[in-house]
Amino acid sequence: MSDTEMAAPPQRGHYLSAVALRVEAREVERQARRAAARLAADLRRVADRSAQIKRRVAALMESRTRGAEDGRPVSGPPPFGYRRMGRRREMRMVVVASEAALVRRLFALRAEGKSFRYLAVVASAFTGRDGAPHRKGRMATWTGPGVRYMLRNPTYLGLTRFGGRLYVGCHAAIVSADEWKSVWGERAPGADA
Numbered sequence: 704m705s706d707t708e709m710a711a712p713p714q715r716g717h718y719l720s721a722v723a724l725r726v727e728a729r730e731v732e733r734q735a736r737r738a739a740a741r742l743a744a745d746l747r748r749v750a751d752r753s754a755q756i757k758r759r760v761a762a763l764m765e766s767r768t769r770g771a772e773d774g775r776p777v778s779g780p781p782p783f784g785y786r787r788m789g790r791r792r793e794m795r796m797v798v799v800a801s802e803a804a805l806v807r808r809l810f811a812l813r814a815e816g817k818s819f820r821y822l823a824v825v826a827s828a829f830t831g832r833d834g835a836p837h838r839k840g841r842m843a844t845w846t847g848p849g850v851r852y853m854l855r856n857p858t859y860l861g862l863t864r865f866g867g868r869l870y871v872g873c874h875a876a877i878v879s880a881d882e883w884k885s886v887w888g889e890r891a892p893g894a895d896a
Contacts, residue, residue: 774873819847
């Protein structure tokens with residue numbers, strides 16, 4: 704190798720570029736550490752909030768279970784034939800006489816072997832309208848499957864259902880156990896037919 708072909712000394716620009724890259728790498732590492740710390744803090748907040756929500760849901764379920772054990776209505780609107788009276792712990796369901804008469808009539812007709820579709824027609828004629836009050840305030844059409852579902856409600860026997868279990872309700876029954884058995888046989892109240 705000749706003197707003219709000797710290796711060229713490193714250029715000053717390359718040295719500055721390497722320093723700049725190291726400085727930039729340190730800054731990126733600092734930003735990454737800050738982002739990781741923020742993420743960890745966010746995850747802690749989410750975990751705390753999740754635990755708080757779980758505690759609130761557990762307390763609500765415990766409260767509703769106690770209400771069901773006491774026979775009180777615990778959730779949802781009352782079924783056709785009942786309305787709610789009172790607030791919170793004093794809430795009770797009371798029988799609406801005109802609607803209860805229809806429920807009894809539907810049970811009697813079903814015991815005679817009439818179809819659910821026929822019962823829907825009877826219900827429409829009895830109420831003077833094509834539907835029953837729906838839980839959202841609008842009218843729902845009387846249908847055979849809807850009447851079948853309605854008649855499977857254990858509330859009509861004086862029971863309260865919550866969490867897949869049945870409890871003795873503090874409301875009056877609209878139909879007797881004999882009337883229930885005449886329609887559903889030995890099937891348990893609330894069980895799917």
